[in-house]
């Protein structure tokens with residue numbers, strides 16, 4: 001069974017749609033096997049988004065993730081990485097299909113409700129980072 005790292009971002013928590021998102025994950029048949037609602041440190045968030053260091057949106061991205069609590073989750077199930085990415089939808093609101101979590105709840109590239117690992121390799125790294 002595959003495992004992936006999912007994070008409900010601060011706007012998802014602040015808007016009170018955490019339960020709805022968790023419900024979609026559970027209804028898909030996935031199991032949430034670890035979860036914590038907390039305010040991550042700047043060091044943790046910067047390491048998570050290390051690949052974007054130096055890009056124009058990096059500081060804005062880090063400050064947004066630090067703007068409130070996030071829900072970090074380990075999600076387990078058949079093809080969890082790819083299926084969760086499909087359920088999340090594109091980060092560009094113009095491309096996020098309706099029916100996806102971002103398609104339904106997000107209308108901004110900067111605040112887009114949820115993160116999911118983009119490969120099995122990054123899922124391992126991110127789960128180690130967030131749940132070590």
Ligand code: GTP
Nearest residue numbers: 052057061090091109110111112114115116117118
């Ligand atoms: P995450 O699940 O958050 O990692 O999003 P993603 O995998 O769909 O996208 P990616 O890893 O490429 O980018 C991470 C985050 O950086 C996105 O969710 C956006 O919030 C932000 N981001 C990425 N590219 C851009 C961009 O071109 N402009 C802006 N403003 N933000 C961006």
